[in-house]
Amino acid sequence: MPSIPSFTALLTRFLGRTPAPAARPSQTKASAAGRLIALHAHGRPVWSPRDYAALAREGYERNPVAHRAVRLVAEAAAGIPWIAMQGGREVDWHPVLDLLARPNPRQSGPELMEAVCAYLLIAGNAYLEAAMIDGAVREIHALRPDRMKVVPGPDGWPEAFEYTVAGRTVSFDQTGRQPPILHIALFHPTDDHYGFGPLAAAGAALDLANASAAWNKALIDNAARPSGALVYEGEGTMALDQFERLKRELQENFQGAANAGRPLLLEGGLTWQAMGISPKEMDFLEARNQAARDIALALGVPPMLLGIPGDNTYSNYQEANRALYRETVLPLLRRIMAAIAQWLAPSFGEDIRFEPDLDAIEALSADRAALWARVSAADFLTDDEKRLAVGYGVRQG
Incomplete structure (x- = not known):
């Protein structure tokens, strides 16, 4: 019955290497x-x-x-x-x-x-x-x-x-x-x-910070107030010409940063209903800072x-x-x-x-001064040892 090759022999054959004799180990360091x-x-x-x-x-x-x-x-x-x-x-x-x-x-x-x-x-x-x-x-x-x-x-x-x-x-x-x-x-x-x-x-933090900035920019562009809905509470449905006029007036007079804070006059059974979360409720500033x-x-x-x-x-x-x-x-x-x-x-x-x-490095000047003071006070060190302790080489010559 033929002998079964060992795992090492199979791996060696697969890698294309010829195993070195046990008495003569390879001198190649790798x-x-x-x-x-x-x-x-x-x-x-x-x-x-x-x-x-x-x-x-x-x-x-x-x-x-x-x-x-x-x-x-x-x-x-x-x-x-x-x-x-x-x-x-x-x-x-x-x-x-x-x-x-x-x-x-x-x-x-x-x-x-x-x-x-x-x-x-x-x-x-x-x-x-x-x-x-x-x-x-x-x-x-x-x-x-x-x-x-x-x-x-x-x-x-x-x-x-x-x-x-x-x-x-x-x-x-x-x-x-x-x-x-x-x-x-x-x-x-x-x-x-x-x-x-x-x-x-920091990929997740980058996404959060950039998304917060984009949300804030969109909020300002949208009259600096959360999204909401105009609810028609009159009888039946709003006529098409009324809807188009309302839509046009909102776009021209109440959207955009230049119209932020302008009061909205509602008539004909219209009421405003907020449908978003306010920046305060979102803890907006703390989320961006974190x-x-x-x-x-x-x-x-x-x-x-x-x-x-x-x-x-x-x-x-x-x-x-x-x-x-x-x-x-x-x-x-x-x-x-x-x-x-x-x-x-x-x-x-x-x-x-x-x-x-x-x-x-000016920022480390105080640390260096403290190190020099400690080394200078070490009487048991030679001059060359003190130079090495503060990062200099020994004197040449």
Whole structure:
């Protein structure tokens, strides 16, 4: 009777691999689950979620709270200078800093970083392209995330990216020494290739806020009063000419913002009967404020900085501003810095890394002064240890 192959042998045969002898284990370091991830899409592009355009339109373009929150975080992160560290020491100059300061002819360094941060907040994905000239990185460009597709390789990692505009597609091969594309993705619990944007988590709040604004606009256009009905209480039915005249007078004299509050004269057995819920009964303002707080919460911005009333956890504006930098801006920026340092390592050195210049952040000046005072008073630390404690490298030479 022939023997039944084991599950491992079947899986190995299905994946197209030849099992290595037990005495000679493979020296290749790769994820054992990567092949399983790539099985369904090896060599084929994986489409990104198609909700980016809706989030950009309904959130950033139409909702003032989401628009301001995204700009607040992106502009704050883009305005922080970068410090280059090499070999554990801060360097005064490095070619990668010049590249990031003038990444391309169309954008300055802060403009590029603002775009990257905004893409991450809206889409959860940001893509940077390295333009190579004579084998060296000369320019860096930010690419729209909704136009990019990941092409997984046999190990589950992206082996290429495809960028499509107006029906034309450019393919970027990632297998070279310097990958041309950097993909920065925020954590997504159910997607192997794409990130999850904070604005998507506020989708319900965005719908509520936008629907409230549309309802309020329609209410103002309709004489700023809830819907209702004119009830004819006379005998029989209203004549056709009477109905048409009443309809015409209502449209001309009582609808629209210019006619708001104009009294309505009823005659001939007509009475007004309200058929809607008043704004007070709907708790209209509180519902809009709660939606705004949810949007600010998803994007990591204290509501006080956006002028949203209620639930002000922070005692003053300065404390809320410090919280914005400590809890949102700096973690996002450090994530971007680490990704760029790893991406450009083949061209600029494996030991290059970046740190934000905290001394340039005015909102954190009080925190820095308190740290310097504590470190200066620590007599048991050497000068180099004190420099390291406050974020500087040891003295050179």
